[in-house]
Amino acid sequence: MKALFDTIKIYPKLIITFLIVLTPLFALSLVMNLYGSASVKTEITNSMLSKVHFYNNTLENEFTRTIKIMREFAGYDDLDLLSNRTEIMSYYEQRGAIRSLQKELSVIKNSSNYIQEASVHIPAIDRTISDDNFGVIRQDEFEALNVVTNIFESPFIYWQNRLFISLPYPIKSNRLTPDFVVDIEISIPLLKNALLQFTSQTAGNTMLVNFEDGWRIGSDEPEGILKAIDSVIQADDTIAADLHSVTADGQNYLVAFEQSKVLGTTLIMYERERTVLGPLRQYTVWFWMISALTFVVILIVSYSVYRLIHQPLKTLVRAFRKVEQGNLNIAFDYRGRDEFKYLYTQFNTMVQRLQQMIKEVSEQNFRVQHAELKQLQSQINPHFLYNSLFILYRLAKKSRDENQIRFTKYLSDYFQFMTRNSSDNVTLAEEVQHAKNYVEIQKIRFAHQIEVVFGELPPAYAGLMVPRLIVQPLLENAYKYGLEKKETGAKLTVQFAEQQMSLLIRVEDNGGYTDQALIESLRKKLEAQDAGLETTGLINVHRRLQFQFGSRYGLRIDQGESGEFQVTIRLPQTTSM
Template identity: 85%
Template sequence: MKALFDTIKIYPKLIITFLIVLTPLFTLSLVMNKYGSASVKSEITNSMLSKVHFYNSTLENEFGRTIAIMREFARYDDLDLLSNRTEIMNYYEQRGAIRNLQKELSVIKNSSTYIQEASVHIPSIDRTISDDNFGTIQQDEFDALNVLTNHFESPFIYWQDRLFISLPYPIKSNRQPPDFVVDIEISIPLLKNALLQFTNHTAGNTMLVHFEDGWRIGGDEPEGFLQAINSVIQADNADNAELHSATVDGQKYLIAFEKSKTLGTTLIMYERESTVLGPLDRYTVWFWMISILTLIVIMIVSYSVYRLIHRPLRTLVRAFRKVEHGNLSVAFDYRGRDEFQYLYTQFNAMVQRLQQMIQEVYEQKFRVQHAELKQLQSQINPHFLYNSLFILYRLAKKSRDENQIRFSKYLSDYFQFITRNSSDTVTLAEEVQHAKNYVEIQKMRFASQIEVAFGELPASYVDLTVPRLIIQPLLENAYKYGLEEKETGAKLTVQFAEDQADLLIRVEDNGELADEELIANLRRKLDVQDAGLETTGILNVHRRLQLQFGAEYGLVIAQGESGGFSVTIRLPRTTSM
């Protein structure tokens, strides 16, 4: 088999490989689709059966309760008096008994939403009494209702498109008329509306059918539809709720029904299969369409891969990615004699040369960075030193006070920091403290001429390792070029702010020399990566920050909100040394 597979060309191999990989997935998807469809269909059918059983039980309980109320009413004393003892009752007693009956009939009528009218027919006085009427007995209606029915198996009487439950009382064996007949008329519109609410879908309906008496409530389909459903029901003698599928006039229906032993009726719920199960069929169609489309895509992709010689190029791309992540030990041992042999050989030579150049550049950059830092540390501003010593001289001539002590401490800490050469880096907390010492010295010099606001360093950045002397040169620049000549209203602010994973240190003054041309010129100098530029002051700080943290960090120069210079230092949250 392997030898046969080796003789097949690449394009058929790719197609076969894709099919082998995807066939189990398609098979699993098909099985899951079938299982899911069957599960959903089962849930739908069980739901229909549950609803039919629930609604049928609801009707049985409702009408069973109504019949019990009728039987209780038949034993009412006033009803016995009016039907058998009117000759011993005067007019007022009769009127009182009639009003009592009407009240009871009103209670019966209001006991169920399906009751349209509750009446009692009393032949001895030839009167029909209801909750709101007192009239002569209609003989045809009385004859229709004076029928003995089995209230436990089939209590309904269907007469002239009206539905009744009647109770002749008492039952006499000599064909004599009863003392009275209690009847309740069921509201067919209300019952039909309730049946309509049982079905959620517009393509289905619910109806209550009495096959023996030949009447039904609900359902607008023709008689042929009912006959077709009847044939399905008659073929099933089950007493519990059942579900069948039947085709009527070319349309498939799901039919759920349950026979009522106490009402003699059958509750039928039917819905079109296309409405209930239509979405499942659409999912199956979509599955096969996607399967065919996937097969076409496999053929196209396989052909494209075949044309592009995917495998050798993929190997080469992986090698480039390793180099991109810093792995310079990648090398190919390609034994072929085709064009890829030349590519792989040149790739090996390129990696070796790249490794050599990176080593050379790294060593050179390290030497330059180290030299620049040492040079900056050895520089002491003569102007600042002169002014500081002059202030110290003036304070010494005065009597001893706290200012002289503080100034001497600030000055000694300042010179100790800038002349300490044991390390090229310090913690950010140390750098900030040095900047504060510098500001305190300048406060001695300028007194209340310059107002300084120095923010607090966030605690999460206290131990961040940074190059030495990155904040103090910016403060010195602000004093020298922005604030020194400003006689009143001079302000200097140092703020700390977090920007996502970075820290921003903003030094801003309100000097009057920060015009747009000067700021643009400084920005251009910051963007130029030229070792020939000056390496002191702002440019020096910017370059050292980029050498340590990368090109995305350093200084950003802008015009402040008060019109002066605004220089922002961007530092990362963490750094590795």
């Protein structure tokens, strides 16, 4: 880890150190804020769940007591007489039994604030008896209430926007005529008003829902919140009581609910989150505002560090990189009076000294290269000169012919090019033409003993300025060390090829000069930077090309595809010379 940190630049190190110092403080503040928020939210959650549980128990106790009274009422003797023994009762006995039942029904009605009407339907006399009414049974209502329900788990019957608790007696299969049906109609307005009282101190609402039968009693809220709550319960119908946060119609709600196994209903209390958690959210907003302010302070400090330390240091590093790349035309004027003033001043002094030293070395190298070129120009091979003069002597004995004319012309051009001292650089076309003159002279000398294939120079490179005598020494090397000793089948090839923004001039001969160890030795000499090496021939050409065009260019010695000795000159596509 330490090694990785050491590789990071100074400015990121400062920022990381600053963050390491502040992060624990920020983390502690964040934990405290989250802990406080969680505690408050837990209290709110427990409060809502407690209220829902209390109100749900209140409803369960209220309706359980009502159901118990209904079961007791179903055992009255007068009710049994009217439903099974009316044929043995006189008119006055029937009237007395009915009045007695009405009194009991009145007691049942007054036993709870939620009861709107208490009635009993007796098919034997085709009458419906209530505390203040005595009339014929309504068949549709009787059929709706003659339903066998689990009175201890789901006692309610919702019919025509009315809510009932029904008790057929005795309990038979649905739709079979019982002796009588006791029913209590729950007052929906009274129940709704009671539910509103549960949340009278808050901005929320309460409703009683039966998801199985699809009815609900409560305030007229949008259907969206009911669907959201239903989806929560349907996702895990084993949840008896819980608190959830749901979104409905673009609003977030806290919903507390509890399912009643006694009534088969779910009591739901919901409030808008922004109402309940408003103060808590305000504290959170303040916390993040302070965090944002802290972040701004960090940015200001970081920017100050950047301006005072990192920017001058970065500029100095960039300057050193430019010096590494060979650019010495840089200087800085630092206006400050701190430690960077001294560094910038010493850097400018160092660059000036380097420029002076490079200038002196370049002038020295140029004088050395110039002297080497003059030396090479003055080294006219005596062997070649004597042979050429002997040929000229033999031709002179004969009659005047085209061979003598051409040979004399080639020889004249050759010596004129070799002895011209006006410029160290010539166009590549002139250099190639000089090499062709040399080859033509050698053709006459060897009388078609050596086959020569000389390619055409691409026109785009004809005007390229190159050092003098870079092709002809390679041809001379091929004749001297290879082709002169070969009696038959000798071949010399000069080819031009464009490759990767460069021009390649390949000189290849089959003179048998292909020993791999010798080729490796020549390669090492070309790559060596020792100024004390021999500076004639291939090495001289290679060094002059690198001096003028750079280390990417120069000579390369290889073994050709057919196993022949091959020397390749690499020249740039363009030059500013």
